[in-house]
Amino acid sequence: MTQAQRIRGVLAPVVTPFNKDLSPDPERFVAQCKWMLTQNCGLAVFGTNSEANSLSANERVALLDALLAADVDPARMMPGTGCCALTDTVRLTEHAVKAGCAGVLMLPPFYYKDVSEDGLYRNFSEVIERVGDSRLRIYLYHIPPVAVVGIKPGLVERLMKQYPTVIAGMKDSSGDWNNTKMMLDAFAKSGFDVFVGSESFLLANMKNGGAGCISATANVNPAAIDRLFREWRGADAEAQQQALDLVRKTVGQYVMIPSLKAVVAHFTNDPDWATVRPPLTDLTAAQAKNVIDGLKKLEFDMPGISQAQAKAA
Amino acid sequence: MTQAQRIRGVLAPVVTPFNKDLSPDPERFVAQCKWMLTQNCGLAVFGTNSEANSLSANERVALLDALLAADVDPARMMPGTGCCALTDTVRLTEHAVKAGCAGVLMLPPFYYKDVSEDGLYRNFSEVIERVGDSRLRIYLYHIPPVAVVGIKPGLVERLMKQYPTVIAGMKDSSGDWNNTKMMLDAFAKSGFDVFVGSESFLLANMKNGGAGCISATANVNPAAIDRLFREWRGADAEAQQQALDLVRKTVGQYVMIPSLKAVVAHFTNDPDWATVRPPLTDLTAAQAKNVIDGLKKLEFDMPGISQAQAKAA
Numbered sequence: 001m002t003q004a005q006r007i008r009g010v011l012a013p014v015v016t017p018f019n020k021d022l023s024p025d026p027e028r029f030v031a032q033c034k035w036m037l038t039q040n041c042g043l044a045v046f047g048t049n050s051e052a053n054s055l056s057a058n059e060r061v062a063l064l065d066a067l068l069a070a071d072v073d074p075a076r077m078m079p080g081t082g083c084c085a086l087t088d089t090v091r092l093t094e095h096a097v098k099a100g101c102a103g104v105l106m107l108p109p110f111y112y113k114d115v116s117e118d119g120l121y122r123n124f125s126e127v128i129e130r131v132g133d134s135r136l137r138i139y140l141y142h143i144p145p146v147a148v149v150g151i152k153p154g155l156v157e158r159l160m161k162q163y164p165t166v167i168a169g170m171k172d173s174s175g176d177w178n179n180t181k182m183m184l185d186a187f188a189k190s191g192f193d194v195f196v197g198s199e200s201f202l203l204a205n206m207k208n209g210g211a212g213c214i215s216a217t218a219n220v221n222p223a224a225i226d227r228l229f230r231e232w233r234g235a236d237a238e239a240q241q242q243a244l245d246l247v248r249k250t251v252g253q254y255v256m257i258p259s260l261k262a263v264v265a266h267f268t269n270d271p272d273w274a275t276v277r278p279p280l281t282d283l284t285a286a287q288a289k290n291v292i293d294g295l296k297k298l299e300f301d302m303p304g305i306s307q308a309q310a311k312a313a
Numbered sequence: 314m315t316q317a318q319r320i321r322g323v324l325a326p327v328v329t330p331f332n333k334d335l336s337p338d339p340e341r342f343v344a345q346c347k348w349m350l351t352q353n354c355g356l357a358v359f360g361t362n363s364e365a366n367s368l369s370a371n372e373r374v375a376l377l378d379a380l381l382a383a384d385v386d387p388a389r390m391m392p393g394t395g396c397c398a399l400t401d402t403v404r405l406t407e408h409a410v411k412a413g414c415a416g417v418l419m420l421p422p423f424y425y426k427d428v429s430e431d432g433l434y435r436n437f438s439e440v441i442e443r444v445g446d447s448r449l450r451i452y453l454y455h456i457p458p459v460a461v462v463g464i465k466p467g468l469v470e471r472l473m474k475q476y477p478t479v480i481a482g483m484k485d486s487s488g489d490w491n492n493t494k495m496m497l498d499a500f501a502k503s504g505f506d507v508f509v510g511s512e513s514f515l516l517a518n519m520k521n522g523g524a525g526c527i528s529a530t531a532n533v534n535p536a537a538i539d540r541l542f543r544e545w546r547g548a549d550a551e552a553q554q555q556a557l558d559l560v561r562k563t564v565g566q567y568v569m570i571p572s573l574k575a576v577v578a579h580f581t582n583d584p585d586w587a588t589v590r591p592p593l594t595d596l597t598a599a600q601a602k603n604v605i606d607g608l609k610k611l612e613f614d615m616p617g618i619s620q621a622q623a624k625a626a
Binding site for chain 1: 335350361366368369370371372397398399400401404421422423425426428429431432433435436439458459461462501545590591592593594
């Protein structure tokens with residue numbers, strides 16, 4: 001796979017629907033993923049905003065299998081596979097590669113802190129060697145506000161040198177444009193695809209040679225984000241960016257994951273969508289109303305989501 | 314089980330031996346645990362220093378089963394069972410309770426940061442309700458330098474109120490004596506057993522109503538730590554504490570886990586013991602020599618460890 005054929009554009013860390021007993025619901029998950037694809041949004045399933053770290057490895061495998069069984073295109077998928085345990089990361093990565101996924105989004109092992117660059121290199125290297133599949137494309141996941149353990153340029157450089165076709169890019173969720181810019185300047189010309197972790201940086205990323213964004217808010221606002229990705233050279237790009245930022249600010253005024261789910265619950269007319277696993281908690285009714293009221297003021301909509309989900313029910 | 318019958322004293326987060334291919338080695342693990350018991354040291358298997366967070370749930374279950382199959386007494390065990398994923402925590406906790414373990418040491422889910430007290434309460438509550446076994450004894454694991462997500466007094470209070478027999482105590486690995494003292498003052502009289510996470514605080518903990526310590530260094534220096542636990546009222550308690558601190562300082566001059574394993578490798582004459590899983594790295598030969606030389610100056614020994622391990626080989 002050449003760089004030109006690799007996945008680009010807008011992806012969502014797809015929110016994971018739970019039943020009342022907190023078990024994952026594959027039917028609504030499939031429907032959500034199919035709707036995202038109609039919005040030209042790729043599927044970074046099992047990301048931070050998917051509550052993937054609150055799912056066991058078995059649950060992740062079962063959900064990916066449900067997508068495949070429902071003919072959701074793996075070439076549009078970039079599942080999160082990085083776990084604390086080497087053996088879990090290998091298992092999930094192997095499963096994703098064998099399924100034909102476009103790539104995997106890989107957290108560093110995040111329990112032990114202050115680990116050395118050598119230790120992180122050794123981790124990614126072990127995973128690559130054990131999976132041993134030339135189709136593997138890894139996107140390194142840098143999200144220090146949550147994982148604390150991050151991905152530094154020295155590590156990227158060593159990994160790209162040893163595994164030039166496997167190390168395909170990164171997701172930068174540092175929220176720090178200076179870090180993204182540094183990664184772009186250092187590696188984009190060598191075919192390293194930098195995705196920003198929020199559409200707030202999408203225009204800046206595209207102007208500097210980036211590959212797109214993988215953003216929480218793409219779960220609810222995918223078409224508008226994709227439009228900016230396609231039209232970033234256009235005259236109204238700044239205006240589009242500002243409109244995206246307003247939606248993100250409205251959804252992100254409370255904890256992001258329950259807020260996203262409250263929005264999906266509202267537009268699908270399905271209150272169960274609001275359910276999150278511990279350690280998260282649902283928004284209060286008043287908080288959810290504030291988010292929805294704020295979105296209404298922006299004339300926000302999720303076209304077709306209700307019908308897409310109704311088919312699943 | 315009354316408080317008087319509960320596990321007390323010194324426990325080690327038992328280091329986990331790996332084969333050259335980084336798979337866990339149940340034989341050497343069993344031998345290590347049996348040796349610890351001869352030193353009157355309890356088995357907090359699958360702790361931070363056990364690299365438990367680098368093991369999959371399946372690997373932890375298999376290792377505990379190996380101990381049980383080798384007749385290691387579960388009444389001396391407090392396995393770590395707290396994972397990021399609710400379903401993993403429930404599975405491991407259920408397995409430990411059914412095995413008859415004295416208790417479980419439970420990390421909060423540690424991926425998502427800045428979670429609310431409500432969210433953490435909901436997590437522990439879900440685990441307790443799902444396991445649904447009156448034999449369950451939970452020791453809450455507070456280790457903010459690593460997990461970042463911690464256990465605050467408000468959470469302890471709510472959990473003790475709702476689950477008075479289940480919430481048995483905590484391990485405080487904050488490294489902050491003020492925090493330990495606050496927990497002791499608030500809860501020790503209600504039958505809440507506070508273990509310090511380092512023997513450096515053992516004497517202070519015992520003087521203030523604590524239950525013992527669960528310490529990395531108990532892997533290598535168990536008998537001396539246990540002696541202070543038994544003799545903390547004695548005239549030479551301060552001198553004993555200082556001697557323990559010197560050993561800990563020597564072993565902890567480098568990253569603790571590979572350093573512990575280097576010490577075990579030396580005293581068992583088995584270099585493979587030094588192997589750690591990524592993201593950790595082994596000590597360099599020079600670092601390992603510094604640790605061993607430092608211990609020799611202290612006339613340190615691990616009596617019987619070599620014979621105990623030889624039987625396993």
